[in-house]
Amino acid sequence: MRFSFLGLLVFLFCSLRLEAQLSPGPLAAPHAHLSGLTNCLTCHTWGSKDLSPKCLECHTPIQTRITEELGFHGNLEELDCLGCHIDHLDRQFEMIHWEPSQKDFDHIQTGYELEGKHLMLNCGECHNRDFIISEDILEYARSQKTADVLSTTFLGLGSECASCHIDVHAKEFLDQTCDDCHDETNWETARVDYDHDFDTNFPLRGAHKILDCEKCHTTTQDAYGDFQAQRFSGLNYTLCTDCHDDEHKGSFGSDCLKCHTENTFKQVELTGVFNHQRTRYPLVGKHINVECELCHTQKDRYNLTSSFDQCSDCHADNHEGIFQKPDRDNSCDQCHSVRGFFPPLFGVIEHRNTRFELDGAHLAQPCIFCHEQDFEPVYQWEPLNCHVCHATIHGSQFLDYQQNGNWCESCHRTSDWSDLTFDHSATFFPLTGKHIEMDCSACHISNMEIIQYEDTDTSCSKCHIDVHSQQFEEQSCKDCHSTEKWKIPEFDHFTQTSFSLDGQHENLECGQCHKFEPKLNTIRFKPIPHECQDCHSFGDFKR
Amino acid sequence: MIRAKFHNYIIILLSLLILTFLVLYSIQSLGYLNTPVEERYLLKDQDALYGPSGLYGHGVGFLAAFLMFLLWFYIIRKHWKRLRGVGRLSQWLKYHMWFGIVAPLLAGYHAAFKFEGLIGVMYWAMIAVMLSGIVGRYLYGHIPRRRDGHEMSMKQINTERASKLRSLQMEFGISPDDIKKFQGLTPQLDGIGTLLSLYHLAVFDVKRRYQLNQILKDFETRYGVSQQNLIFFKETVEKQLVMSQRVIVLDAVSKVFHWWHVIHKPFAYAIFIVLTLHIILTISFGFTWIF
Numbered sequence: 001m002r003f004s005f006l007g008l009l010v011f012l013f014c015s016l017r018l019e020a021q022l023s024p025g026p027l028a029a030p031h032a033h034l035s036g037l038t039n040c041l042t043c044h045t046w047g048s049k050d051l052s053p054k055c056l057e058c059h060t061p062i063q064t065r066i067t068e069e070l071g072f073h074g075n076l077e078e079l080d081c082l083g084c085h086i087d088h089l090d091r092q093f094e095m096i097h098w099e100p101s102q103k104d105f106d107h108i109q110t111g112y113e114l115e116g117k118h119l120m121l122n123c124g125e126c127h128n129r130d131f132i133i134s135e136d137i138l139e140y141a142r143s144q145k146t147a148d149v150l151s152t153t154f155l156g157l158g159s160e161c162a163s164c165h166i167d168v169h170a171k172e173f174l175d176q177t178c179d180d181c182h183d184e185t186n187w188e189t190a191r192v193d194y195d196h197d198f199d200t201n202f203p204l205r206g207a208h209k210i211l212d213c214e215k216c217h218t219t220t221q222d223a224y225g226d227f228q229a230q231r232f233s234g235l236n237y238t239l240c241t242d243c244h245d246d247e248h249k250g251s252f253g254s255d256c257l258k259c260h261t262e263n264t265f266k267q268v269e270l271t272g273v274f275n276h277q278r279t280r281y282p283l284v285g286k287h288i289n290v291e292c293e294l295c296h297t298q299k300d301r302y303n304l305t306s307s308f309d310q311c312s313d314c315h316a317d318n319h320e321g322i323f324q325k326p327d328r329d330n331s332c333d334q335c336h337s338v339r340g341f342f343p344p345l346f347g348v349i350e351h352r353n354t355r356f357e358l359d360g361a362h363l364a365q366p367c368i369f370c371h372e373q374d375f376e377p378v379y380q381w382e383p384l385n386c387h388v389c390h391a392t393i394h395g396s397q398f399l400d401y402q403q404n405g406n407w408c409e410s411c412h413r414t415s416d417w418s419d420l421t422f423d424h425s426a427t428f429f430p431l432t433g434k435h436i437e438m439d440c441s442a443c444h445i446s447n448m449e450i451i452q453y454e455d456t457d458t459s460c461s462k463c464h465i466d467v468h469s470q471q472f473e474e475q476s477c478k479d480c481h482s483t484e485k486w487k488i489p490e491f492d493h494f495t496q497t498s499f500s501l502d503g504q505h506e507n508l509e510c511g512q513c514h515k516f517e518p519k520l521n522t523i524r525f526k527p528i529p530h531e532c533q534d535c536h537s538f539g540d541f542k543r
Numbered sequence: 544m545i546r547a548k549f550h551n552y553i554i555i556l557l558s559l560l561i562l563t564f565l566v567l568y569s570i571q572s573l574g575y576l577n578t579p580v581e582e583r584y585l586l587k588d589q590d591a592l593y594g595p596s597g598l599y600g601h602g603v604g605f606l607a608a609f610l611m612f613l614l615w616f617y618i619i620r621k622h623w624k625r626l627r628g629v630g631r632l633s634q635w636l637k638y639h640m641w642f643g644i645v646a647p648l649l650a651g652y653h654a655a656f657k658f659e660g661l662i663g664v665m666y667w668a669m670i671a672v673m674l675s676g677i678v679g680r681y682l683y684g685h686i687p688r689r690r691d692g693h694e695m696s697m698k699q700i701n702t703e704r705a706s707k708l709r710s711l712q713m714e715f716g717i718s719p720d721d722i723k724k725f726q727g728l729t730p731q732l733d734g735i736g737t738l739l740s741l742y743h744l745a746v747f748d749v750k751r752r753y754q755l756n757q758i759l760k761d762f763e764t765r766y767g768v769s770q771q772n773l774i775f776f777k778e779t780v781e782k783q784l785v786m787s788q789r790v791i792v793l794d795a796v797s798k799v800f801h802w803w804h805v806i807h808k809p810f811a812y813a814i815f816i817v818l819t820l821h822i823i824l825t826i827s828f829g830f831t832w833i834f
Contacts, residue, residue: 049596049829086584093581 025088028095033146043087055081061140061155071155072110112159116184123154131164132156170229202237206262216243281308285338311336322380355384360414395450429458433483469522499530550634554641561645568599568652580657595654596825601832604653610646611818614639614811633688636680643676665817668810675807682800685744685789700790707783715766715776725780728754729787740795747788755781 056063065074085095107114129150137156141149161178197203219230236242240256276283311332335346351358381388386408401407411422424431460477494500517524572593593600617639620626647669658666687695711717768776
């Protein structure tokens with residue numbers, strides 16, 4: 001028994017601390033200072049498991065919000081601190097449980113719904129010790145010696161914009177609230193239902209409507225002295241020059257609207273007071289629609305001293321001076337007008353005065369077919385001949401002609417490539433008979449994509465098939481045939497063969513003796529056996 | 544004999560009831576018990592049922608505490624002379640053991656298996672008492688006792704052994720040589736230490752069934768024991784063997800059993816104290832279950 005009690009004492013007092021045996025677990029870090037047996041009743045109450053009253057005795061800011069029905073705790077239906085903030089689970093246990101997570105916490109439960117840009121912020125960007133303004137929180141924080149309340153609390157923020165945001169208007173709109181102009185989607189721009197036309201003395205018209213606010217409401221050193229502030233009131237807007245620079249240095253007076261509208265400065269209202277037609281240079285044609293700055297480019301651009309005689313005062317010479325000749329009128333309007341550079345005034349008639357008068361098929365060609373090569377304008381060629389535009393399709397044929405620059409014209413005309421002036425009778429093969437009727441391509445066929453004209457084989461067999469299967473190999477076709485017609489008109493069997501036709505033989509059809517021979521695949525003309533018995537039997541003869 | 548079986552049946556019945564209850568309870572509370580301790584309070588509905596202060600959880604704790612207090616009736620019965628005639632001490636011990644095993648089990652469910660702080664200390668103390676109780680029961684069984692459960696003196700043990708040997712000689716005609724051979728199965732362990740004695744005790748227990756079968760087969764063959772006497776013969780031989788072995792390790796078992804109290808009892812007292820504190824504290828702080 002003595003040993004048992006000794007063991008009991010050893011177990012109770014030596015193996016573990018007594019405190020650990022009476023506490024259900026370590027308190028979480030925020031309550032760590034309440035650890036110890038003597039502190040149980042700081043939170044617990046005799047006879048009641050409801051700890052909420054004791055919680056609120058310490059957490060006075062929460063009590064205040066519950067009483068005033070403010071914030072998350074003020075909107076709770078049931079007061080049960082332990083239901084959410086359980087303890088005795090461990091020192092590292094987080095006593096605030098976010099549902100579903102801190103980032104996705106439904107902020108509307110606090111009575112302040114997050115909208116617009118506020119939804120994208122991290123909690124700490126607003127719940128920051130610098131933004132805490134509630135006096136009770138600040139007072140509570142000062143009273144807590146052991147905890148940095150301001151760094152951890154989510155309480156104490158104001159719901160007014162200015163509690164977090166700097167008043168960039170430097171107290172300019174003290175009689176208004178921020179949401180009169182702004183909303184939470186974008187701080188940078190005023191809300192769309194703000195009507196500048198009705199709510200101010202400066203209705204926005206023309207280009208003013210699409211301007212960013214800060215173009216007029218500039219950020220300047222604040223008149224109140226603190227920082228750069230964007231000003232919305234007290235602006236001078238009576239004259240255009242209050243905002244805009246006078247490019248004319250006052251030479252046209254102070255009423256800009258005489259010439260300009262609010263749509264754009266770049267366009268002058270010609271039907272208004274200012275009329276360019278009354279100037280030294282009335283605008284005609286394309287000049288009417290040209291942006292002013294294209295001509296008025298210089299510093300004193302509205303007081304140009306140019307005589308406006310030469311187009312080149314404004315326009316660059318796209319032809320790089322090739323038409324500048326000392327012996328003629330070099331002005332642009334020889335070919336162009338102010339109605340547009342295109343089409344030029346230089347036409348077929350004017351082309352007659354050039355080295356290359358247009359005729360034939362050339363008359364129907366658009367200018368750029370000749371005057372543009374590799375996307376570059378071309379107006380001069382040296383030497384000027386067919387080859388500057390046309391490539392030869394004859395290869396190395398006609399070399400003798402090619403020595404001459406205009407050798408194409410030896411055969412072709414400008415009316416049509418196929419309208420030839422070529423005289424075949426001047427060749428080694430004058431065309432006669434049926435050959436005259438044939439298309440050129442019937443004899444001049446393509447050889448490696450170049451139609452063969454020179455050195456064409458003039459033998460009959462080049463174009464015609466030998467239907468006699470070489471029976472007349474030792475003879476010329478011309479011995480029997482002519483170019484007039486293929487059929488032999490008069491064949492003298494007497495002189496031209498060794499078998500003269502006489503007697504009854506004269507009346508015979510050729511085919512009765514000259515028969516189709518399958519072996520030859522043609523009619524056999526020679527040699528033909530010409531003994532009587534070769535054709536006749538004994539009974540065939542009559543006296 | 545009949546009454547002992549009756550108690551066994553009651554314990555089996557109670558065990559089945561508790562087992563069924565715990566299986567059903569485990570199935571119902573599985574989701575809650577599988578949730579990390581730090582997150583359980585978020586399962587408000589289940590926490591209200593299966594949490595330590597929940598309707599069922601607290602009820603199970605109440606039952607565990609009740610069984611824990613019932614344990615002490617065995618101690619009271621053992622030490623209070625006025626109760627000496629009330630039931631056999633060995634039967635009381637069965638209930639004591641049953642309570643000692645079931646109560647920690649129920650306490651685990653009551654604590655929702657959160658074994659930290661006060662509950663944790665008490666729980667591991669309970670487990671220590673339970674394990675030491677099992678060891679103690681083993682040793683307890685090796686100390687020869689009278690039918691009323693009280694320890695036999697060495698004289699009583701020797702008288703019992705002599706009686707059994709005489710029975711073997713007189714009633715079954717076992718020869719003196721075979722008796723000697725039979726007695727030779729139990730080695731003499733004079734002068735060995737307590738731990739070695741306990742080791743031999745365990746070896747005896749393991750080997751005894753084999754030894755018995757060998758002897759019985761040999762004796763049955765050579766002495767032709769009739770079927771009517773076979774059971775009695777077997778019991779006599781077994782008791783003789785058991786007694787022989789237990790006499791040898793009796794000193795060591797008695798010594799260890801005496802020291803075992805030093806472990807078992809302090810923990811038991813600690814549980815009693817801490818449990819009482821636990822109940823007082825929880826009731827004081829308003830956790831009164833259904834009352």
